[in-house]
Each structure stands twice: as C-alpha cells, then as structure tokens.
Amino acid sequence: MAKKLDRAEVKKALERKVVQTYRPVRPKTQLGFIHHNVDCIGCRACEIACKDKNGLPPGPRFRRVMYIEGGAFPDVYAYKVNMSCNHCAVPACLPTCPSGAIWKREDNGVVDIDSTLCIGCRRCEAACPYGAPQWDPVEKTVKKCNMCIDELEAGRKPYCVMACMMRVLDIGPIDELAAGTWKTTALGPNEKPVRQVKNMANPELTSPSIVFIPHSKGRVDGKS
Amino acid sequence: MKQAISAVVLVAAVAIGFIVWIAGDIAPKAEFVPHVAATQPAEESDYLRAAYSPLHFRPAIESATDGQCLACHREVIEDKVRAASPAGQKAELMRAWYQQTSTYSGEQDTFHRRHLVTPLAKQLMSLQCNTCHQGHDPREEAQGASATSIQQDDTAFTLRKQVNPETTCLKCHGEFPWQLMGMPGPWEEHKVAFGNNCMTCHAAIRTKRHEVIYLIAEAIERAGKDGADACYGCHGGRSWYRISYPYARTPWSGMPAEVPEWAKYRPTQSETRFLKRAPSLPQGTRP
Numbered sequence: 297m298a299k300k301l302d303r304a305e306v307k308k309a310l311e312r313k314v315v316q317t318y319r320p321v322r323p324k325t326q327l328g329f330i331h332h333n334v335d336c337i338g339c340r341a342c343e344i345a346c347k348d349k350n351g352l353p354p355g356p357r358f359r360r361v362m363y364i365e366g367g368a369f370p371d372v373y374a375y376k377v378n379m380s381c382n383h384c385a386v387p388a389c390l391p392t393c394p395s396g397a398i399w400k401r402e403d404n405g406v407v408d409i410d411s412t413l414c415i416g417c418r419r420c421e422a423a424c425p426y427g428a429p430q431w432d433p434v435e436k437t438v439k440k441c442n443m444c445i446d447e448l449e450a451g452r453k454p455y456c457v458m459a460c461m462m463r464v465l466d467i468g469p470i471d472e473l474a475a476g477t478w479k480t481t482a483l484g485p486n487e488k489p490v491r492q493v494k495n496m497a498n499p500e501l502t503s504p505s506i507v508f509i510p511h512s513k514g515r516v517d518g519k520s
Numbered sequence: 521m522k523q524a525i526s527a528v529v530l531v532a533a534v535a536i537g538f539i540v541w542i543a544g545d546i547a548p549k550a551e552f553v554p555h556v557a558a559t560q561p562a563e564e565s566d567y568l569r570a571a572y573s574p575l576h577f578r579p580a581i582e583s584a585t586d587g588q589c590l591a592c593h594r595e596v597i598e599d600k601v602r603a604a605s606p607a608g609q610k611a612e613l614m615r616a617w618y619q620q621t622s623t624y625s626g627e628q629d630t631f632h633r634r635h636l637v638t639p640l641a642k643q644l645m646s647l648q649c650n651t652c653h654q655g656h657d658p659r660e661e662a663q664g665a666s667a668t669s670i671q672q673d674d675t676a677f678t679l680r681k682q683v684n685p686e687t688t689c690l691k692c693h694g695e696f697p698w699q700l701m702g703m704p705g706p707w708e709e710h711k712v713a714f715g716n717n718c719m720t721c722h723a724a725i726r727t728k729r730h731e732v733i734y735l736i737a738e739a740i741e742r743a744g745k746d747g748a749d750a751c752y753g754c755h756g757g758r759s760w761y762r763i764s765y766p767y768a769r770t771p772w773s774g775m776p777a778e779v780p781e782w783a784k785y786r787p788t789q790s791e792t793r794f795l796k797r798a799p800s801l802p803q804g805t806r807p
Contacts, residue, residue: 391758417634498763
C-alpha cells in the first residue's frame with residue numbers, strides 16, 4: 297500500500313533540491329582573442345564585418361574599436377583597444393540570465409547566446425564589465441558575439457579576424473596566447489601580451505579571455 | 521556597293537548608340553532615397569545639446585535628482601520585459617537559479633526596475649541614478665583622453681562602459697569571502713551548521729553596517745533577523761563576479777584592537793559621497 301504523501305516533507309525536499317547556486321562551466325579549451333593595440337590602425341573593418349555577418353541594425357556593435365587618445369604636446373599618444381565579447385572563464389552575464397539564453401560551450405569556452413530565448417531584461421548587459429552584450433532596440437532583445445561559432449565549427453576563424461587587414465586581431469587558446477607561445481601575426485618578436493590595459497575593468501572580476509599588446513601609455517603593470 | 525552600305529549602317533548604329541548614351545546621362549534622374557532618413561539640423565542640435573547637458577558631467581551629476589535624469593531617460597523605468605521571447609518562451613514561467621530564494625518575488629522585470637522600483641528594492645535600498653552613474657564626456661572612450669573634460673582619476677567608467685562594476689555592482693554581487701570569516705566552506709554548503717542565520721555570529725561581530733545613503737540600514741537589519749536569505753542575497757548569493765568587495769572596516773563597539781592581515785589596507789569608512797552625514801556640504805545638497 298502506497299504511503300500517504302507528507303506534503304510538508306515534500307515541500308522541504310523540494311526546497312532542498314531546487315538549485316540555488318551556480319557552478320561555472322570549465323571548458324576543455326578556452327579560446328580567446330589577442331589584439332595589438334599599437335599596430336591596429338582603427339579602420340573598423342572588423343566591426344563592419346561583424347555587423348554584416350550578424351545582420352545588425354544601427355546601434356548594437358558586437359565588436360568595438362575604441363580610440364584612446366591623450367597627453368599634452370609634445371607627449372601625445374594614440375592607440376586602439378579592440379574588444380567584443382571576451383568569452384570570460386567565469387562570465388558575469390551567464391548567471392544573470394533568467395531565460396537560459398546564455399551558455400558557455402564545454403569544448404571551446406565560447407560564451408554563446410540564443411537571442412530567440414531573450415526577454416530583454418538587460419541584466420547581462422549591465423553585469424558585463426566590458427560592455428559585450430548589446431541591446432537591439434528594434435527586437436527588444438540582447439545579442440552578443442559568439443565568436444562566429446559556425447565559422448569555428450567549419451574550421452575557419454571569426455569574421456572580425458578574417459577582416460583585419462593589419463592582421464593585429466586573432467584568436468587562439470587563451471593560455472597559449474597569454475604565454476606568447478601561440479603562433480600569430482598579432483604578436484611581434486620580443487612582445488609580451490598582457491591581460492589588462494588602462495581603463496579596462498579589472499580582469500579578476502570574470503577572467504576575460506583576451507590579451508593585448510599594449511601601448512606604452514596604456515600599460516597598467518608599470519612596465520614601459 | 522555592299523561594303524559601303526554596311527559601313528554606313530555600322531556608322532549609323534554607333535552614332536545612334538552614342539546619342540542614346542549621352543541623352544541618358546544628361547536626362548533628369550529619380551531622386552536618391554537613402555535607407556536612413558537624414559536628421560533634421562534642429563533635431564541634431566537638440567540631441568547634441570542634450571548629450572552635452574551639464575547634468576552629464578561633474579559636478580552637476582553629483583547633485584542630480586532622479587527626476588532630472590528620468591525626464592529624458594524615461595525608458596529606464598517605463599520599459600518592461602517582453603511578455604515572451606521571440607521563440608515564444610513566456611517570461612512569467614521563467615525562474616533563474618537566484619530567483620528561487622524566499623526573498624525573490626514578483627514577475628520578471630528589467631535590470632533597472634529591479635534595482636529601483638520593485639518592492640524589495642524599495643524596502644532595502646535607496647539607489648539613485650547617480651549612485652552608479654557618475655558621468656563622463658560623451659566624446660571620450662576612456663577617461664583622461666580629452667584635455668577639456670574634467671579629469672577623473674577614479675574608475676567611474678571603463679572603455680565606453682558607463683559604470684565600473686568593480687566600484688558599484690561588486691558591492692552586492694561579489695563572492696562570499698568565507699575564507700576571511702574563518703568558515704569551513706561556502707555558505708550554501710555550511711549554512712545549516714549556523715542555523716541558516718547570519719546573526720548567529722553577527723549579533724556581536726561587525727555590528728555597524730550598511731550605514732550608507734544608498735541602503736536602508738534598519739530595514740536590512742530587520743530582514744536579516746528573519747533568515748539568512750536576505751543577507752546572502754547581497755553577500756554571495758548573486759555573485760556574478762569572482763572576487764569579493766573590500767568593504768570599509770567601520771569600527772564597531774567591541775572591535776578587536778588587532779587588525780587582521782586581510783583588512784590592513786581597507787578604509788575605515790565608506791566613500792564620502794555615500795556617508796549619511798557629510799558636515800562640509802551645505803544644507804539640502806546631496807553628497
């Protein structure tokens with residue numbers, strides 16, 4: 297004979313079972329970007345290639361080339377910092393999403409999004425320290441870079457990388473990019489990549505998968 | 521004779537083709553219609569005037585009221601989430617992992633509304649627009665680039681991101697620093713041992729807390745007595761980031777004289793602009 301359900305006990309058991317914590321995905325390989333801040337000429341071909349590929353209306357920009365200029369004559373400087381989604385090791389956008397539209401791929405660490413599941417609460421947009429999730433005011437949903445996952449799966453590189461005429465933007469396993477051991481045109485001889493440049497949010501927040509070859513005025517590590 | 525006729529026909533054909541080509545080139549053309557309508561000069565100047573309103577810069581933004589900000593940025597409060605995603609997933613049926621706690625209530629709502637107008641926000645917080653947004657020159661993609669703008673030596677905004685999460689969001693969305701508290705492990709794994717109540721220890725330790733203008737300290741203390749969910753919500757339960765916020769070590773009655781190693785470089789009071797009493801400011805001015 298079936299035991300009568302103890303509803304109070306069931307309720308307690310359910311409360312115990314309901315997931316109230318979040319455990320980040322640890323991918324087999326974490327892909328990331330490398331960008332040479334000094335050799336980049338700021339042509340924005342990467343931005344346009346990205347917008348073209350993703351069919352973006354005016355407004356959202358998955359990839360953003362930022363012009364950093366300053367100083368006082370004769371000590372003036374100009375360089376570019378180029379970021380899209382940094383496909384963080386522990387992304388801040390992912391746990392905020394109530395619809396499960398954002399997820400991290402276990403094979404290559406790409407932080408992917410299915411914007412058809414988005415309800416436009418814009419939490420991810422606010423939580424990202426690097427401004428990666430982009431609001432589409434027409435569809436009222438958030439969209440973001442997925443490192444052209446279809447291209448990656450076809451054995452090719454993302455559109456932004458392929459569009460870079462200076463070859464200063466590239467992808468690769470972030471550990472090897474950071475160590476300077478990954479063969480790439482974005483890294484010159486005797487250059488050492490860094491995780492953070494001036495004005496960039498603290499990488500300890502989310503461990504972004506991006507490294508830069510910094511301008512001497514853009515360094516935060518005190519080196520020249 | 522045959523050749524002469526062919527030559528005449530050929531010359532005539534070339535001449536007619538040339539005349540048609542020239543006529544087509546000089547004929548009036550249909551007006552070019554751009555895909556994006558051009559902005560009217562008046563609209564453009566209004567937009568620029570608004571973008572460079574003193575309210576977007578320091579010091580005016582420091583005393584700006586929510587009413588002044590929301591006069592233009594109405595969408596911050598008025599916009600709601602979609603009833604369903606483009607794929608048809610209904611917002612009312614969604615619940616994220618952090619929305620399963622006893623303190624979370626109500627329908628899905630936007631980020632700004634959750635922080636400003638929902639019942640829990642009104643009960644425990646007193647956030648204003650300029651609690652997070654501290655303004656910057658719209659021309660700049662990084663602070664300090666423009667010689668004419670007011671220098672910002674803090675980290676109020678970062679590379680086009682208008683708010684630096686490390687100095688704002690991290691206060692309530694950082695990791696739970698269980699190692700510093702001498703706990704055996706993360707709170708969610710050991711909360712039962714502490715009766716799921718932070719007051720088990722914090723009735724005596726670090727008793728002066730939340731004394732800043734963007735929080736309602738009394739309401740938070742009351743909520744904390746009812747259970748740990750209210751405390752944990754902002755102290756690890758919604759940790760989007762992998763580090764903890766280094767809170768100011770405000771002295772409390774019975775505080776040990778010896779400062780632990782991890783707290784040696786922490787300030788002893790919150791940022792001046794958030795302090796409840798700022799004697800140097802004139803009456804009626806928001807710090």
